Amino acid sequence: MARTDVQLMLDVKAGDEASFELLLRKYRTPLVNFLYRMVRDTAVAEDLAQEVFLRVYRAREDYAPSAKFTTWMFRIATNLALNSVRDNRHRRMEISMDESADPGEEDARPLEVADRTPSVEQELLSRSRAEMILRAIHSLPEKQRAAVLLHKYQELDYDEIARVLECSESALKSLLFRAYETLRVELAPLVSPTVRVERVPAQRSQQPV
Amino acid sequence: MFGKDVNESKCASIESKLIVYLDGRAQPAERHAVEQHLSICAACRSRAEEFRVLWGALDDLPSISPSPSFDAALRARIAAEPERRSFWQLMPSPRLAFAVTALVVMSVWLSSSPRVKVSPTQTSELNRFAQQASVDSDFGMIRDLPVLENFDVISKFDALSELNVAPAPPSDEGVRETR
Numbered sequence: 001m002a003r004t005d006v007q008l009m010l011d012v013k014a015g016d017e018a019s020f021e022l023l024l025r026k027y028r029t030p031l032v033n034f035l036y037r038m039v040r041d042t043a044v045a046e047d048l049a050q051e052v053f054l055r056v057y058r059a060r061e062d063y064a065p066s067a068k069f070t071t072w073m074f075r076i077a078t079n080l081a082l083n084s085v086r087d088n089r090h091r092r093m094e095i096s097m098d099e100s101a102d103p104g105e106e107d108a109r110p111l112e113v114a115d116r117t118p119s120v121e122q123e124l125l126s127r128s129r130a131e132m133i134l135r136a137i138h139s140l141p142e143k144q145r146a147a148v149l150l151h152k153y154q155e156l157d158y159d160e161i162a163r164v165l166e167c168s169e170s171a172l173k174s175l176l177f178r179a180y181e182t183l184r185v186e187l188a189p190l191v192s193p194t195v196r197v198e199r200v201p202a203q204r205s206q207q208p209v
Numbered sequence: 210m211f212g213k214d215v216n217e218s219k220c221a222s223i224e225s226k227l228i229v230y231l232d233g234r235a236q237p238a239e240r241h242a243v244e245q246h247l248s249i250c251a252a253c254r255s256r257a258e259e260f261r262v263l264w265g266a267l268d269d270l271p272s273i274s275p276s277p278s279f280d281a282a283l284r285a286r287i288a289a290e291p292e293r294r295s296f297w298q299l300m301p302s303p304r305l306a307f308a309v310t311a312l313v314v315m316s317v318w319l320s321s322s323p324r325v326k327v328s329p330t331q332t333s334e335l336n337r338f339a340q341q342a343s344v345d346s347d348f349g350m351i352r353d354l355p356v357l358e359n360f361d362v363i364s365k366f367d368a369l370s371e372l373n374v375a376p377a378p379p380s381d382e383g384v385r386e387t388r
Contacts, residue, residue: 024280032275046276050283057287126269133270151228152267158229173225180228183267184259190266191259 005069012060020060023069024053030154031077037149038081040138048084052077068160075164078146085142129190136186144179151176219246220253227253231260 003011003019005026011019031052036045055076137145143165150161162172184191223246229235230243247254 024283028275028279029272032279033272036273037270042273042276046279046282049275050279050286053283054286054290058290129266129269130271133267137270152264153270158234170225173228176228177224180260180263181256184256184263187263187266190269191262 006065009056009060009063009065009069012057013063020057023056027070027073028053031073034074034077034149034154035081037134037137037153038078038142038145039084040134044084048077048080051080067163070154070156071160071163074150074154074156074160078150078164081146082142132187132190136183139186140179140182144175144182147172147175148179148183220250223247223250223253227257227260231257231264 005023008019008023012023028049031049032042032045035048035052036042039045039048052073056073137148140148147161147165150156150164151158156164158169158172162169165172165175167175223243226235226239226243230240235243247257
């Protein structure tokens, strides 16, 4: 029977390095993606993800499972991401584009992402949708951004997300409502079928796949 | 107008429940309240539908993969961590650590033991008792020795006459022999 994350972490505490490898393999991609969507820089996201695992490893001897492992791990990740964003140390030149969050800007740079569609046009459309979504998410205030990412992409429970963000469940639900309401407006071309999707001019790609 | 205000306040009260409802995680009472409101409020119904479409659109955000060097970089950072040393590791030897601990424990115990004052009468009584206890203890120790089954032999030291022992040289100091 597969061990739970808590059991794996307790085994790490007991000195089992292989259990740490299992946790690493299970959570490195979700963590990197969460952090990338928070800070919009792959190098920074990887650096922060490694820092998360390092802190988990460092805390192994004192580990006491008072919450779910994912709650603990994403709390570390969220705090690191919020500090990084607020310190403004790892922002790139595209910050001005992020702050305006206007999909119509001419100097918008599309995100180069993994894409399985066969045609060039579809690929461009796919990239432009991804870029719009990423830009819209990044336009949210940090706490709303973290709430959406944890809710939509990490599928954490409400009580978990509330613990990560250190707020009540009712406050979290209000936070999520406001965040999705903002995204609904920002991504109106994608959400409302009557609005035409405008193709973003192809620029040099910034982020490796 | 009054009706509009009431409806708007109802819309506001539904907001926090809408996400949970669309998630499929609403409690029965919550689900009922939201469904009832959506059946009469076109604006909230439209919003709910757009939220569903939005969530579908958000799924278009692709995942990225960690770089091939991610694991190696993490291991290097872990390897560079200073080794954690416990109290016992700070001691040069285990014996010293034990001795230090024992000293600390004893001094704490001694300092916390109550001091009892004993009067001179009690002291002499205690001494007499201790002496008697000592004698009783000594007698008790030799009581069961097999050699004393024949106490008469021992008391007369007859057994010693059978030993071939060379006489001791005369002592210059004239030390008196005692039994």
